[in-house]
Amino acid sequence: MRLTLVKNTVLLFVIILISCGNSKKKNDGIHKTESEILNVVQNDSTLVIASNRTELYLPVLKGKRVGVVANQTSVIFKEEITSSLNTSKKDSNTHLVDSLLSLHVNIKKVFAPEHGFRGSADAGEHVKDGFDTKTNLPIFSLHGKNKKPTQEQLSDLDIVVFDIQDVGVRFYTYISTLHYVMEACAEANIPVVILDRPNPNGHYIDGPTLKAKHKSFLGMHTIPLVHGMTIGEYGKMINGEKWLKNGIQCKLEIIPVKNYGHQTPYSLPQRPSPNLPNDKSIELYPSLGLFEGTNINAGRGTEFQFQRYGAPFLNKETMLFTYTPVSNFGAKYPKQQNKLCYGEDLRSEMVKGEMTLKWVIKAYQNATDKSKFFNTDNFTKHAGTTTLQKQIESGMSETDIKATWQKDLEAFKLVRKKYLIYD
Template sequence: MYFKQLLSILALSFTLVLTAATAGSAAPLTGQQADEVLPEPAKVRLGIDNLDRYLTVFQGKRVGLITNQTGMTSDFQSTIDVLNAKTRLVALFSPEHGIRGHVPAGAPVGSYVDESTGTPVYSLYGPTKKPTAAMLADVDILAFDMQDIGARFYTYMYTMAYAMQSAKENGKTFVVFDRPNPVGGTVVEGNIIQDGYESFIGMYPIPARHGLTIGELARLMNREYHIDCELVVIPMTGWQRSMYFADTRLPWVMTSPNIPTPDTALAYSGTGIFGGTNVSEGIGTTRPFELVGAPWLNAAELAGHMNAAGLPGVMFRPVYFTPRQPEVKYQGRLCGGVQLHVTDMAAYRPVRTGLTLLYVIKELSDGKFAFNQSATAATATIDIYTGDSNVRWGAPLAEILRQWDDTADQFQALSRQYYLYQ
């Protein structure tokens, strides 16, 4: 009896508290009303997701595909398997890191036969970077589906450019399945490649952070750099220029062993330039391009100078790290440095940040900082990252940043005519 009375009292108390808490307030939202207030964002559809709308392009054609592990639909179906099922797939072409992403950075990629499809795989990273006439003899359409990361010195866009040239020379149609720029499409940063500084990480006068999707890049390169191939871009649906990769609600697939996350991709367009120096860019750690340092740097001193610089959207934490991967800078040695923590993606400017970090490290290094000589180019490696020799010659930081801002603005004005998305 006592227990039943206690339950009644508790129920009445709960009703009174709930009534008091909601008195004078709006009625609770129904499920439908809540959805109207906070709509579920639509997932972006990739170019390859939209294949069925464009199957007439491939009808009766023999297809060659340039792809790697990032070439898949938004529900993880391999582009190789999709095209093999829906078109006449006769050849595969592999970029840097191999068709399955298993080859280390810079290592040659061999040719072989794909076990899954029995299709020949031709290497485009090694002695041959451009499809030959013999490779394309049985191909009518050369298609491209790989995730770019929005940085001029990432090689996938040049694999595409060489393939577009070969398509033109051999009378083939070139098809690009478009994908998001993971670092957004509204901000352009950095210097363009000047005459005499061209390489496989900078074939054309494009800024370090170009702000284009891979399909838009193809459109721009085809016209502005006079490739003039027969080009078809199969667009995405739902992508907007203001989107960073997390906004797309798409799964991220590592584009290469040292770009494990979209955050890495954002950092890379700024700290990638340390590949031209004797400073570790964090390769051989779990945070490549987000960790920067060297054995001769004082972590606290460097972090203090960088935080005092007032760079937007980023903070610097003093860290010590040891690169573990074989054959990387300072393998097995303790490095002092900083970790970049992005606090505001929209405000963050990775290229400005990376160059400022380089100048500060050089100033604090007590003469230990050095630029690397390129093994394959006539100039220092830093020059092919930055597009000219001004950084190596020690031009003032403010002067270089002003020049880079001007060239980035000019490129963005030029590139707008090739936009496929708002």
């Protein structure tokens, strides 16, 4: 559905050879000699993510004590990606941390966002501190009680690298993690390098704008639900709008994506989180994510997360599609677990350049017990405002509701324009 990361051109990336370093080094698959890192020519039209542009950021890291904010999407690609998220070639990438260690970068520690360093934790699940079994590096969680690096954790660092794939939705918490990393580093006078990645929902801006009094980790800034920026551009906005504590600003360097524009279709080669398994789920997430603030199951506990919705209390006479959520990877305790749900299968639905309220409105209208529908506090955190729930409950149409967003959206576009890196 989306174009793949690269086209059938001269597709040669930074290749990490399988062999280990010299014979004196431990044969653990991590340590390799610098001569084994091959820099090769890329076609001028090829889209190149920032982590692959090692020539731009390795000089910045040389001789520095480095911290890395990373998860399972923090990779350098070794070969052509021939398909979308579910079926990319096996071993087609190497983790950024492993690659930097191979290049003798002095990584001291890793900071992990929601879902953890290897990306297997449930949404909202507490991620514990620990050690990476592959590299033995200490891992510090930035999800749970400690969402912001402590000054003690930063005390032995000279620089922090941030490399996480975002999907461009306000309540997707990686941008909140970015905020706290930038804030802590600004307080410690430590620069941050963002390795930028395309936004698969970067081609449009939509949704209600968060009101300041409803700030939470699910939305820290007064932006629309779909913001249309890459993580690098968003970091520039955080700095420029002085959203960090006390208006401080972070020393920020952004390594851009080569040959990318906001209208460039992009298919993610890895799940950005356990419950976004493919392009369709990422496309529908801005719309179906609002169900997270209700008692409706949005596909968690199935293999089609954010591609269906349902609940036992939806009208089975009109909602003819049925399924039963069960405990599975990424959803140990899904909503309506082990209960037959009535709803809709959305795998064939097309949403182009907008988020839609039609499924939330339809589900509410078909709720046989509307008192069970909203989890008001959580819905407000996801919507960013109390107004949307009231509009849905009053029976307003999607067209009329969306009309109330337009003034805020136009104002945001003017602010956003100042921080764009790409056309």
